[in-house]
Amino acid sequence: MSSKINSNSIPTIIQILKESQKDYTEVKDEKDLGGTFHESGSALRTIYRALRTAEKALPNSDKLSEKSKELLKACGDKARLFKSLFQAVAQEPATLRLESYRAAVERINKGDGVETLVIGMIQHVCDLAEDDILKRPMQEDVGVLQETRSKLLGMIPSVPKPQSANIFRSEGESHQFNAVGGGSQNNNTAGGNQFNGSSFHSPVHFGQGSSDQS
Structure with a gap:
């Protein structure tokens, strides 16, 4: 009778990483995928x-x-997502790999690049090394993992996040002042002059073609 395989055991996760490394080998020379992508692929060996x-x-x-x-379960879950992302990229022709990667990131990892999975796995493994049984034998590995994690955290996302438009929302009766340009904004909430250093002693009209018709 065969024993049940633990999908989150250390040997299982190691096997997933080995398979992911093979997929990464297929795309490791694709410069269009960017430095963060390749740093994430290289980090697999460290994990x-x-x-x-x-x-x-x-x-x-x-x-x-x-x-x-x-x-280990959390690490295994991320390793499987990582594998799915790399498989999606590796199976495409070179000219479509960047587009395929971006689409896979949206579909598989909610728009977050592969580096977020690697950073998460590294953190899980470092936390795992705090276990009393593993602390001493994994001490050197943890140092290397932390260096890799710090490097990835300092890199730009492999899939840039879209910049959101300026959205202003005001609830209640309080004042709201929004300035989105580079100039000064003068706000008048009382009865004084609206224009700094200026007083007008005759009718003033704003708008193109305005004139005093009196």
Whole structure:
């Protein structure tokens, strides 16, 4: 009778990362995908090595705390999303890979680039290394992981977020002043002059072609 495979065990996640590395190899020379994408792909090896260390130090994952098991589940979920993204890109011809990547990001990861998954996986593995059984053997791996995470956090998103238009909303009876340009905005909430340093002693008309018809 075969034993049930744990989909969130360390060996299973390692296997997912190995398969993702193969997909990344197919696209590693595609410059159009950008530096953040490629840094994320390269980071897979760092995560893989850290989990291999954990696997060697912990032959039986049942010895992990419940918190550590939850971290492995979260890491496994992200690894599967990562694999889906890389598969979607790798299976396309070179001329369509950037477009395919952007579409896959929207479909699979709610518009967030692949680097968000890598950063999340790194954090989960670093937190996993806090487990008493793993803290000492994974100490060196954690240092490398943290450096990789910091580098990714400092890079521009692999899929730029669309800039939202200026939206103004006011509720209640309070004053709302909105300035979206680079000039000064003068707000008058009382009975004084609206124009700084200016007083008008005769009728003033605003608008093109305005004139005093009196």
